[in-house]
Amino acid sequence: MKKTLASLLAIASLTIAGQSFANSEGIHLDKAPIDPKNAESIQRGAQTFVNYCLSCHGAAVMRYNRLQDIGLTEAQIKANLMFTTEKVGDQMKVAMAAKDGKAWFGATPPDLSLIARSRGTDWLYSYLRSFYRDDTRPTGWNNLVFDKVGMPHVLWELQGEQVLEIKGEGPHAEKTLKLVKPGLLTRGGENGQFDNHEFDQRVGDLVNYLSYMAEPAQVKREQIGYGVLLFLILFLIPITYLLKKEYWRDVH
Structure with missing residues (x-):
């Protein structure tokens, strides 16, 4: 228990130190125009991703057929987005070999599946511009x-x-x-x-897709959450009223 608590405190201190270091650099981050409900923006971002990013960076936890969730058909995915594989159920794998990436850039380009969650969308939007x-x-x-x-x-x-x-x-x-x-x-x-408006919009679409890729079920999860909360409210109101009547029946 003590070791676990010490580990948590160490992680927290490193996080605070990292944030303090970032703030000390004085880097201004622009607000990314993220809209998880804008399917057209995510579609444009997916196209930019496969055309400009997928040659070096992979997205191992993302499969091409998952793009059907944002309104694309299987035929559209195959015709416009699949350049490194032939099966629509395959992962978005990098086209470049890992050893080549290390030789050319000094380090293997990272997988971008969760980059929006690890770096943050504002950081990505500012960085790419x-x-x-x-x-x-x-x-x-x-x-x-x-x-x-x-x-x-x-x-x-x-x-x-x-x-x-x-x-x-x-x-x-x-x-x-x-x-x-x-x-x-x-x-x-x-x-x-x-x-720069048109370029900024293109980068915003790309970051919107990276955000979607990090959590494809975000919109559906929120919809389910709102539904559950509404159910609980509608369920608890009559139960609370009946309990109140039962408790105060002898008093009245």
Whole structure:
């Protein structure tokens, strides 16, 4: 019992320390536009996932036929989303061999099945939009949210190229990203500014899918939960009234 309590306290202290470290870095995380009931957004995110992520990252706990829960037919899944297997009941396995990933990036790219629960959707949304050019890195890319990241910017054709701008010196220096070369989903605007709305929406859809993949039964679970609560309320009200009448029958 003492060992268990000590372990829990150690885990709690490490969690608090990790949160304090993250806060000390001063990283701003944008709010991810997550909507588990938006099936169209999740469908678009699934398409982005298989086109840009599945070549390096797997999703071992997710099967292709589970995408029928978000409104896709088996024919649509086979025609648009299956590139690494022929069976719709197979898992979303990575196309790249693990040893190749370790050789190219220094570490095997992680499985993304539960990444939305481990990292958080706000972190993922901010991370995927915060890559910038850095010639000192092996891939030519770095990330404002994840410094010295080993992953290249796989969405650079859609976003374009950003550069890091630093104002001030020392720990209080302000770091911002500036888009200097537009991509397919970033358009030019007034005064040399670029419109990132379309790219941000694409990333939001991808993160929405990653969130769905981490807990596919979330919407159904919530519906069942509300139904159970409604049943208990309707069941307990008459029982409570009858008990009250029974207890106070002799008094009245």
